[in-house]
Amino acid sequence: AAGVIQSPRHLIKEKRETATLKCYPIPRHDTVYWYQQGPGQDPQFLISFYEKMQSDKGSIPDRFSAQQFSDYHSELNMSSLELGDSALYFCASSFMATFGANVLTFGAGSRLTVL
Amino acid sequence: QQQVKQSPQSLIVQKGGISIINCAYENTAFDYFPWYQQFPGKGPALLIAIRPDVSEKKEGRFTISFNKSAKQFSLHIMDSQPGDSATYFCAARNSGGGADGLTFGKGTHLIIQP
Numbered sequence: 001a002a003g004v005i006q007s008p009r010h011l012i013k014e015k016r017e018t019a020t021l022k023c024y025p026i027p028r029h030d031t032v033y034w035y036q037q038g039p040g041q042d043p044q045f046l047i048s049f050y051e052k053m054q055s056d057k058g059s060i061p062d063r064f065s066a067q068q069f070s071d072y073h074s075e076l077n078m079s080s081l082e083l084g085d086s087a088l089y090f091c092a093s094s095f096m097a098t099f100g101a102n103v104l105t106f107g108a109g110s111r112l113t114v115l
Numbered sequence: 116q117q118q119v120k121q122s123p124q125s126l127i128v129q130k131g132g133i134s135i136i137n138c139a140y141e142n143t144a145f146d147y148f149p150w151y152q153q154f155p156g157k158g159p160a161l162l163i164a165i166r167p168d169v170s171e172k173k174e175g176r177f178t179i180s181f182n183k184s185a186k187q188f189s190l191h192i193m194d195s196q197p198g199d200s201a202t203y204f205c206a207a208r209n210s211g212g213g214a215d216g217l218t219f220g221k222g223t224h225l226i227i228q229p
Contacts, residue, residue, distance in 0.1 A: 033217075035216070041221075041222075042220060042221050045216030045218070058216050092158075103161060104217060106158035106160065107158050108157060
């Protein structure tokens with residue numbers, strides 16, 4: 001079965017540089033979520049999109065932005081990178097149900113290292 | 116403020132034993148409670164989930180117990196195996212909140228000793 005695809009898997013950047021992470025959701029999934037997980041930490045919700053519109057916003061820094069495109073893939077753009085941005089970034093996707101909870105499936109993550 | 120409190124932070128269980136991880140939540144709007152299993156360098160994978168209209172759900176060796184009045188839920192892993200060694204996260208969300216993100220607990224690092 002197709003899973004959530006994230007790229008790149010690993011990324012090394014210098015401070016103040018810009019990074020872009022990509023997420024390709026499971027086919028027919030219409031909702032994408034971005035999470036940040038620091039070493040030994042729980043995943044922190046950043047932002048979500050439903051049908052290409054921003055749906056919910058968590059602890060996403062103003063230096064970060066994201067969007068969902070017409071093919072439902074999403075990109076997380078991070079500018080003015082700081083050392084503290086080094087983390088695993090996970091994308092999850094789901095199919096929004098009218099009733100009940102939709103199940104989030106996570107990708108393998110993109111590891112960002114800021115030097 | 117941590118909306119989902121998880122304990123213990125780490126747990127060591129002998130092979131064949133029962134692993135128990137507890138979570139408590141504050142937000143009464145939460146109505147979906149999944150547990151995720153995460154191996155190092157991998158994404159969280161859904162293990163089992165429960166809604167508050169049932170008090171227990173069992174899937175194989177994994178059981179969720181839910182106490183709505185106490186706002187607590189727990190994961191029991193029966194006959195724990197070394198392959199169960201991983202980090203476990205409880206989570207919660209308001210399913211009526213559209214694409215609201217999951218709120219995770221801090222995680223429990225479980226080690227099953229052979």
